[in-house]
Amino acid sequence: MIEALRVRDFRLLWTARAVATFGTGLLIVAVPAHVYAVTGSVLATGVTLAFEYLPALVLGPFAGVVADRWDRRRLMVATDLLHVLAVCVALAARTPETIWLIYLAVLGQGSAAVLFRPAAQAHTRAAVGDGPALTSANTLNAVTTGVVALAAPPAGGLVFALLGIEAVVGAAVGASLVSAACIARMSVRVRERGLPQRVLADLRDGLGHLRRTAVARGLLVANGVYLLANSALTALLVPFGVTRLGGSLQVGYLLSALGLGYLIGAPISRWVAGRFGVRTAVAAGQVLVAAAFALMFNAGSLPVALVAAVLLGVPGVSVLVAVQTWLQRNTPEELLGRVSAAFLTVEAAVTLAGALAGPALSEFSGLPVALNTACAVTLLSALITFWLVPRRAAAVELT
Template structure:
């Protein structure tokens, strides 16, 4: 609860939570609305491509801008821009929706690295940073749990236009909440460009970047297989919804678990969590009953959350705050590339061989990534800002 005692963090957390919920309300609604308009599976799938394309193209540029500009102001402007972009969906045509999704994603490409870099400036890099990231991880779990089904219900009950208005309002509330935080002294730099010097100087970032890509690629492949697997093996789409809810519950547990792992080394926490996630993947896609699948999904959510939160916390502590925007943007680019690649590779492998073979291959890749983390990640402790061991992270 240490971060919760800080007024500025409460505003940051509240704004992020509300805007995140607004976005997740549309996760089901936007593709469903496009499908209703076009009747085309391909046209519906383009909404995913439109969401991730800006991160691939603009991530490095966004990192430079975030490190050059005042991050608080960047987040406010990004929220206002996203509110306008989402409002454009009210035009109603598929083309307008694609353009709006791309524009909203552009705002997210600026907001996310700015937020990740700004949190340590608000709460510091000690115990409160772990607390802040745990709060954010718990929020992600709750939103993942309630956002998509709530959006689906509201789409049927109130209509697409109401959901759009709710998302617009969420971004406006987020911008107002961030505006209520105190201004902080900007980090002045003579010249900020995107280059690889940051990664050459910081071994931790250099090692974690490909490891993150491998994990997210496997995760995206399995996510793309979850719906057809649930329909074939678990009984239908309703059962898939229960599995997704179990993932959300696991994310909540992961937020608590991440706090307890602060006393051990990052390499140990990351390798153990990723190996447990790989085991959860294997059990889930071998399950023939809903109970086993939900237990496996809870394990995946819990340890998958740690796999994401622990490296983020370590980087926020070890890296110079003046470089965090570019580092976060680089990870955002890798996330977008890995997600798109995995979402295409998983179904392709399932059709070429079998769904079970594709799922077990992705689980094996996740396990190999865990072993690589145990060997390659520098000796960095999660609990403190600096220690003698952390010198190795810069080597």
């Protein structure tokens, strides 16, 4: 991971992504909590969560077109500033009659995030090249995103409980401004191709590349199934910790152990991505993730569950790094934004589906059945990887 940090532009991009992700993560718990505090309505709170996913589902593919047409550095700065404006709107929602402003704010900040992510992923290759530093950069990004995603939501909830929504919004605004300042200092630019004159044609070009590229197509499907199961399991983590391990404190321990697994898995994932072909690296990681989930959710004691959580983080990072690095190395520069956006759109769709399906299955058939079904689907994703991804898919070169 240190290798990529030697590149100035990547240091700035990595800092921007980490800070922006943390700022956005602060809102995940705090905004729905604010909605519930204002309205007292579970339905209104649920609508807020639905609005969080809507931009990714609607704008995802178009975000890739924009990322491939505009200078990605300018695009990321613009989206950071849009994020600032959007979250500030939330401060005006003080009564049930004005709660619609929260929905508007969530749509705005979600749209900004959707435009930011494919541009940032595509620009990583421009910052570090496609040599050994690319794997290092993706490893660092994966670990940082994983750890921040675990830490930011509870931190936002704590700040909201102690200081109110104003403090959370202020922190999120500050994070976006820091991110914009870092990106503005980057020197690497991607040649602008102008506004798309034929948006649907540009979308077809990106989808056409996925159809023609068996590895990318297979990874898109297999990764979608894998993330579907992961989302369901994540949604069931709190009920599992409370009912089987003793309470919310134990859930916090599990999340800490998972973060430790991400850190341990960082150097391992870099070696795995370079040593094995993408099919082997991804499928093996998915099998190990399924096994770790099964061990954790069938554990009879907290220590066993904690060991399983650590073991889960290691292959979890490897899967992310192998998929992302292969795509960046093997996708033409002019299509990289659209291909990244396709993966991110599928990720948003299956994350929403899994977050709904896991609890629904638990209500219908019980928590143990739901947990083990999701573990089985995780294992199924490995079989799909072996089936759809060609055996001769190249390994990610480190030299």
